[in-house]
Amino acid sequence: MSTVLKARGLAISVPADGGRVEAVRGLDLQVARGETLAIVGESGCGKSLTALALAGLLPEGVRIAGGAIELLGDEVTALSEAAWRTRRGRRIAMVFQDPMAALNPVLTVGEQVVETILAHRPVGARAAREEALALLARVKLPQPAQCFAAYPHQLSGGMRQRVLIAIAVAHRPEVLIADEPTTALDATVQAEILALLQGLQRESGMALVIITHDLQLVARWADRVTVMYAGRAVEDRRADALLEGSRHPYTRALMAARPRRRPVEGPRPRLAEIPGRVPPPGQTGPGCAFAGRCGLATARCETSSPDALRLAGGTVWCHAAAEGRLEVPMAVAA
C-alpha cells in the first residue's frame, strides 16, 4: 500500500503563560491510499490539533514545533498559506464536526458548492452548476435541486453534513480528514454519514483520517487506530488487533469506563472511573503521561518515557506491556 500522508515526530506548540508548551509531542502517523485511520482520545489529548496540522489549518499562534509532515511524498511541514491553498481541496480536505458553523448562513448551499468548484477550476457558470448538482447527488442528498437552492438552516443536521462532505470531496482529494464528523448527529444519521464516507472512499481510493472520542465507532469503521493521551500516541494498532485486545492501560481504562447494560435484576454495577485528570500540556513529567492515573504504574513509569513496543498489528508505548505486566487482553465490546 502506498503511504499518502505521514507524520514523523510531530510536535505542536501552543502559547501558555507567556511561553509555549507542546500540546502534541513525538507523534508518528501514517495512512495509505484507501485506508481509514482513526485518531482516538478524550478532550485535550491533541487529536484535533493534529488534524488541523495535517491539513495546514493550525490557528494563529499555534505552531508545528518539531517533526515533519509529508503529503503525497512532498514535505508540507512549513508551507506558507499560499502554498497550502494549492494543495488543500485537491490533495487534502477536511470535514468538521459542526456543519452549521462551517457553512455560510447567508449563502445557499448551491452558491457555496459552486464557489468551491470555481476556486480551483475556471469553468463556466452553467458547468459549475451542473457539477455542483452532481456532487450533491454523489453525497446522496435526496433532492439535489432543492438542496442546491436551500439555505443551510433549512436542512437537517445530517443533510448539512452531507453538503460539507460534498464541498470537501469536490476536487477529489487524496486524503480526507474528518474531525468528529458524526458527533453532533443523531445515532440513526451517524451510521448513514459514516457509510457515505466509506462509499466515497471506495469510489475514489482516498485515504480517510477520522478524529473521534468514540472507541466503539472506531472499532466498526477504521482499519487502523491511534489512541492519543496527553499529546502522545500510546497505542497504534490495526483495528482488528485492538478489537481482540488492547495492550495499553489507558485504552483499556477507556473501554472499561463505557456505560454498559445493567443486569435486569439487582443494582447497577459501578462503572470503572479513571481517577484524576489529564495533565495539561507542559505539565507532564519525564515518564509516561498516564503514569499518575495508571493502576500498573511503577517508579520507572514516572521517570522514563516508554519506548515503542512492536506487537501483533501495531505498536504500544507502555513499560507494563513491555515487562509483561498486563493482564489478559481486554476486548472491545463491539
Next chain:
Amino acid sequence: MKAPMLAAHGLHVRFEGRNGRVDAVRGVSLQVQAGEVLAVVGESGSGKSTLARALMGMVPVRQGTLALAGQGVPLAAAARSLAQRRRIGMVFQDSAAAFDPRFTIERILREPIALLGRGAASASPAALLDAVGLPASLLPRRPHELSGGQRQRVGIARALAGEPQLLICDEAVSALDVSVQAQILNLLADLQQTRGLALLFITHDLSVVSYIADRIAVMHRGELLETGAAAQVLDRPAHDYTRRLLAAAL
C-alpha cells in the same frame, strides 16, 4: 396503590413563530415512581428537552395536567408554591453555560439555597459540594477553574439545593468524555440509591440508557411512542422506530 411521584397527563406544547407553528410535545403522558430512573430517549427534534422544560414549568403548556404525589401542580413554574418547586431539580447538559462566570462556586450554590433551600438541613454550599463528592476547598473558585466533570458535579449540587425528590437530567452526561461520564453516572446512581431520588433521564445515548434506566420512554416527533421496563424496550421493542434507533446505536 401509592400515587406516583410525578404524573403528567396529555401535555401539549406548541411554539408559534414567524414560520408557522410547531407542536413540540403532543399529548405526552408519563409517570415516574419514587426512586425510579425513567429514561426518555429520542433524537434531536423529538421534543424530549421541551418535555423536560414543560415539567419544570419553563415553557408554556397548552394542555395537560401535572401532579406530584397525587397533588395537582400548576403548569407554570411561577404559579407553583415553593414546596412544589423544591420537589423537582434539573441538571443541564452544559452546566458551565448556566453559571455566571464571575461568580464563585459558593455564590453559585448560595442562590438556589436562598430561593429553595431555606431551613433544609443540607442547605449549605459546602454540604451540597460534599453530596456530589467535591471538597469545600472549591468554594472560592470560579467555574473556569474547574474541570468539566467538576462543573457538572456543581450543576448537580445546585439542583440538589431544594432537596428534590426528582432530578430531571437533560443530556447531563452527553458532553462529557467517557472517563468523566463514568464518574457522573456513578454519582447519579449513588444519589438515586442513597437518597431514593427519582431520575428523569433525558438522552439520545442508548448505551447510557441501557446502564441507568429502570424504565424507558421513546419519543419521536413530539409523541411518546412506547414506554416500558428497560429490558422489555431494549429486547422486545414494540415500535418500528425504536427498533431502528436500537439498530443504529452500534
